[in-house]
Amino acid sequence: MSELNKNASNDIVASHGDKFTDPGIPAHKERMSDKDPAAAKRAEHQSAFLFTLSIIGTITAVVVYFAIRPEGTVTSVRNANLALGIAIAFALLGIGLGAIHWAKALMSDHEVIDERHPIVSSDEDRAGAIEALEAGVKDANIGRRTVLKGSAVTALGLFPLTIAVPLVSSVGNDWDVSKFRHTLWEKGKRLTTDPAGRPVKASEITVGSVVHIIPEVSEEERASHAWISEKAKAVVLLVRLDPKDLKETEERKSWSYDGIVAYSKICTHVGCPVALYEQQTHHLLCPCHQSTFDVADGAKVVFGPAKRALPQLPIAVDDEGYLIAQDDFNEPIGPSYWERLK
The missing domain is CATH 1.20.58 (Methane Monooxygenase Hydroxylase; Chain G, domain 1)
Structure with missing residues (x-):
């Protein structure tokens, strides 16, 4: 240690007691x-x-x-x-x-000033x-x-x-969770863009593209309050893959159209909207808790807390080339609940 540093250190030690004095409480205003x-x-x-x-x-x-x-x-x-x-x-x-x-x-x-004292205070x-x-x-x-x-x-x-x-006033509300078993999707209902409600043709969807989909309903119905809850159950993510990349069971081969598949956007963990698509891996990510689903393989869970695959919407094409639903989702959408059969 240099002589200069030694002197500085000694000055600090010598003056420590006098330099940092208790300022006390300022005068009350x-x-x-x-x-x-x-x-x-x-x-x-x-x-x-x-x-x-x-x-x-x-x-x-x-x-x-x-x-x-x-x-x-x-x-x-x-x-x-x-x-x-x-x-x-x-x-x-x-x-x-x-x-x-x-x-x-x-x-x-x-x-x-409240001086520190033991945890158990004295009677005084x-x-x-x-x-x-x-x-x-x-x-x-x-x-x-x-x-x-x-x-x-x-x-x-x-x-x-x-x-x-x-x-208290909501006690009599409808708590029938069986309504989650069914959505607005039914045979022949067209797939339309969200939120505009424009019908979608299969020829418009290119490989690797993703489209947010809602059921076709009238302008009047879309302006109603009931539409909010019905839309929340029926929202779909439409993805087109190269048909050779799809891994489909025999049952599901008729549910897609030329590489186009449709899955519920409602995460099966806690119901967040799943909408982050990675084109190269075909993985679909939930932003809330990072549950990851493989769109190429039945939207099965590959990572995260979700335990079930995303429900699939069977689709087809009508005589005019528009994408339509074959039926409702293959199972109830959203998170699990007691009354679910699967």
Whole structure:
């Protein structure tokens, strides 16, 4: 070590004890509400107003939930959700902002030092902690701020209604999971592009290309709210491979057309949309949990948590050259559930 480094090291060691001293707690700066009772009263009323805003928001959310019901169209569902979301936002913001303003303007803001102590405190320490809490309550005048306390408790007590009311009212909803056994696909229904709904000809699909497919339905049906859930079950990924790359069982050889195969986009793990296709390996990847399916081999699982292959949609071509479904999927789509037979 050089002489210069030795001297520098000695200086650091010698001055360490004096150089890093405890700065202590800075002098307490009184807030306006600490000095002026009128300012404290204003802060109390402001916090109470914010809690009252939360109460109004909660009541509005409950009223909106029952008063603005979706009429079966996407627009009505969007408007109902928007109104409910705005009401719940006011309910939450009122509680949050009211609590923050209360804490910053009225609660004790004196800094204190709490020395570290064993996990099990002594009786004296426990008594001191209780005394400090009582002093804080007294300093904040919580006992005398009845309006503030009442509005805060009411806001906190009512807010759970924004969650409980929709949950309770949904008890009678239809939980018939057997509906997952069937989709809109049926014999002769044309395959159309998603979302435009344009029918697809087999001649348009080149080797290696991928097309997102939905069943052919009317414009009116696509604008309905019911279409959202039906589309979610029926979405298909259409892929064209070189026919010699396909590994098909005897049963499934008639399910494809000249290398074109159609599989459900709903992952059999937890239902995420499977749409990442790797042309060279013919692998289809689910972006959620990386389940990987081999499109060339019946969409069997080659990697990841999924346990079942993607359901296949048997397809054919009609007299005009458009791709059509031969039937529904060969098995229920999506994740497993208790009532599944396979």
